[in-house]
Amino acid sequence: MPTIAILAQGAMGAGIARRLVERGATVLTSLAGRSAASARRAAEAGMRDATPAELAAADIFLSIVPPAEAPATASLLAPALAAAPRRAVYADCNAISPETAREVAASVAPSGAVFVDAGIIGGPPRPDGYTPVLYVSGEAAGRLLALNAYGLDVRVTPGGIGAASALKMSYAGITKGLVALSSAMMLAAARGGAAEGLRAELERSQPQLLAWFQRMVPPMYDKAYRWVGEMEEIAEFTGPQAAGIYEAIAEFYRGMAADRAGPQQQVAALEAFLGRK
Amino acid sequence: MPTIAILAQGAMGAGIARRLVERGATVLTSLAGRSAASARRAAEAGMRDATPAELAAADIFLSIVPPAEAPATASLLAPALAAAPRRAVYADCNAISPETAREVAASVAPSGAVFVDAGIIGGPPRPDGYTPVLYVSGEAAGRLLALNAYGLDVRVTPGGIGAASALKMSYAGITKGLVALSSAMMLAAARGGAAEGLRAELERSQPQLLAWFQRMVPPMYDKAYRWVGEMEEIAEFTGPQAAGIYEAIAEFYRGMAADRAGPQQQVAALEAFLGRK
Structure with missing residues (x-):
């Protein structure tokens, strides 16, 4: 059973977390500095607030934030990624340009985590079963396919880092x-x-x-x-x-x-x- | 049987002329200063090259030119419009802004001609029967409906001069x-x-x-x-x-x-x- 860290707790992040939790996955997040609304969405979705040390236990990190926050989110998580006992996967799922995605990949690289480029097409998962597609690209993209056993719709798209973006x-x-x-x-x-x-x-x-x-x-x-x-x-x-x-x-x-x-x-x-x- | 003057002889102008001629209308144009290709298209469409004095006999003037030429075309025709024995209708059918249409209307006004705002949606008429829609607006727009008896698809749209544009x-x-x-x-x-x-x-x-x-x-x-x-x-x-x-x-x-x-x-x-x- 994979442990997934999802930053942050917007409609999309919380919606994906809820789907994963409902299907039996453990979803961690960090509420440090977040609003009451974010904390409520996280609680409703079954996300667990984790310390930086606890976050390091995650197998897969999903960055799901407004485009402008994508690079800062990667920097924020770098210590947790570096502290992980095994090489985690860091997937940037944001609506960012391929160039920005490569910048994020470069900032994640020193932590030893494996970078996956990702892009979400569609709205948040819904109780009626609707699921957006999470396109992933890059050498390690296939590692995200494990999430399909937990209710997501992950699809590998060809073209390497930048192609999903x-x-x-x-x-x-x-x-x-x-x-x-x-x-x-x-x-x-x-x-x-x-x-x-x-x-x-x-x-x-x-x-x-x-x-x-x-x-x-x-x-x-x-x-x-x-x-x-x-x-x-x-x-x-x-x-x-x-x-x-x-x-x-x-x-x-x-x-x-x-x-x-x-x-x-x-x-x-x-x-x-x-x-x- | 109406006499129609069509300026100029591009694909749309010649296509509309051909349809009108096939249905029995007389279509005049002016080839003064036009290219050999224009003259050929005009001849193939059954348009008659007319002197400025002959143009004055037209009941309806259709300006069908590239957007940038719309004002100059109106100025060029002003003498013929002023010389007409009765008040002709001048319809600007070009892809111009409502503001440009109102400028053309103002430049036509001194000639005594009645201005109609018009806009063509679709490609040139084809032998297979395809016909674009010629939207017309303004007080005198209904006078263009006479062309529907000659194979066109003229429709009045509400809103006055500028609305068709x-x-x-x-x-x-x-x-x-x-x-x-x-x-x-x-x-x-x-x-x-x-x-x-x-x-x-x-x-x-x-x-x-x-x-x-x-x-x-x-x-x-x-x-x-x-x-x-x-x-x-x-x-x-x-x-x-x-x-x-x-x-x-x-x-x-x-x-x-x-x-x-x-x-x-x-x-x-x-x-x-x-x-x-």
Whole structure:
């Protein structure tokens, strides 16, 4: 029975922990410096608060944090990894560019831990059985497959360290990019008096895209603030040819997050367009 | 039987002219200063080269030119419009922002012609019966409906002058924007060693989007150079919230056009990703 350390306790980290615990795995975490909400999510998921010395007993470390915190999380865990009685596996599961993933790998290397590049596609595991896919790459990627016996859906993707991150970046660049484009155009059409016309034309010639927008745009309102950092990672990932597109999409999500926290005018306009009110 | 003047003789203009001529309408154009290719397309479509004085006899003027030429085309035709024995209809059918459409309307106004805002969604009419939709808006928009008796698909969209342009801009912003995003991410995935992984994940979780890319991306290679100006119009249309996204997409298409005209490395990478070779 593997012992898994999951940093930190967000919706995804806690959701994955809960699934592992339900299937019989032991999941450690560290609540040092964390909020009451994090502690509650950790307790509900069956995660055990562990000291740095206790963390060193974990076989597999999963870093599941906001993109900007990925390097710091690796540095924070380096002592525990170095103190481990055997070589642990450190999997960075975050939405970071392949370049950032290689930086994290380099910072983990001195501890003796084995680095695995990983990327999660989908939302947190749910009680109804839904499970996101955890893509893993690199020489030691196969070691994460042990988690499939505990309710996860781990799949090895070819291409070495960086490939799982590149897969996550490119997939998110398409899906979250399209959420931004469609939202921006629905808002612009509404301002230009063409909301009714655009909606009718989408129904006529792009009914699958319209259905996709109706499914994918509303969940964005509450996540826009988190997507800013992810879009900035994608800008780094894509290189000069398209970096400007994703820097501008990051700005768009910054504006959406401010609207969600404040006037909610854009949220209301999108809801009206999508026919949800 | 209406007499229609169509400026100029590109694929769309000539395609619409051919449909009208086949259904019995008279289509005038002006070949002054145009290329041999334009003259050939005009002749094949049954368009008649007309002097400025002859053009004045047209009931309906359709401006179908690259976005950047829309204002100049209106200025060029102003004398013919002013000389017309009755108030002609001038429909700007180009992919221009509502603001540009209003500028064109203002430049047409002194001639006494009635301005209609219009936007074409779809490709040129084809012999197999395919017909794009010509959205029209503004007080006099209904006068274009006469063309439906001659094989076109004209639809009035609500919202006044600017609304048809806003509809065209927002629709193209979604569809041509998505072609850019998906192309950029397929290219980045390929550079990052994740092409196989991304394609497998799209097949698994976004099969409709993948099919859409397979249908919509390849026709872009030859049109990318034309889409640059259209994306710049969309940047103007969308306002500060998303202008940067479309300015960057215009740059992306500029790069794709250069690749198409030169090394074709990106075209080859996209074709390989999409499984077309």
